[in-house]
Amino acid sequence: MSRVTLALVALVGILAGALGYSAFNKPAPQTTDAVAVRAIVDAALAERDAAEKPQAVAAIDPAQLNPLIEQYLLSDPKILQRMSVALDSTLQAEQREQSTSAIASMRDKIYNDPDQVVLGNPKGDVTLVEFFDYNCGYCRSALPDLATLLAEDPNLRVVLKEFPILSNESIDAARVAVLVGKADVDYWSFHEALFSARGQVDKGAALTAASELGLSPVTLEMQMGEPRVSQAIQTSYEIAKALNITGTPTYIIGNEIIPGAIGIDELRSRIANMRECGEAQCQG
Structure with a gap:
């Protein structure tokens, strides 16, 4: 009592x-x-x-505390290394969680948009999504990686997302590309032709590449401004905003958003992980 x-x-x-x-x-x-x-x-x-009344807390004198902290850290410098590893693990876990949530919220637009171009096996067991700009030098250098993956992996589904962010010329080329993607032609040939073109890729370069596949450049130019074309590109912008995608190329595999041209070996590894554990990076 x-x-x-x-x-x-x-x-x-x-x-x-x-x-x-x-x-x-x-x-x-x-x-x-x-x-x-x-x-x-x-x-x-x-x-x-x-x-x-709240209990008073004694003030801590930094002049006394800081040397103690320094002495403690110097007694075992590997503490900082362990802290760094723990921080990286925490940040990566948070990033995976954020990416998983963001991708889930946009899943239908990412994987099932009727205006997107699908290459490889439409019913493949793994889907690789690429956001690209026809004037992106890194996208150009990564094109052989994509070609190799399509050639060696019969169960790979590739989704291409027009994401013109570098110039107005990129937007014009993307508009033509949307129409080519809807036509009954070999889109990959068009895709390769634009990334193989010298100089800036613009409307003229895109219309020339389309005409070589038998499409009418006059008809394509007349259709470039149609709402359905604008909407296809706008959808890519909406996905990019939701997923905080700001550059090209950017890949999506499973629950991972991968910025930059990471090389074919890393892409192969992510695809193999998807088949093994259902995620781009298997834990443990």
């Missing part, structure tokens, strides 16, 4: 005597000193207030 409680119990007893009641409800002689009662009440209230 706390001192506050004991004081209050004592106070109740004293007040009962002061009111002049006995156990048999008969008047009793008044023996309580009013000053003593007041002192007990004040002491009880003061103790209660002290218990309710």
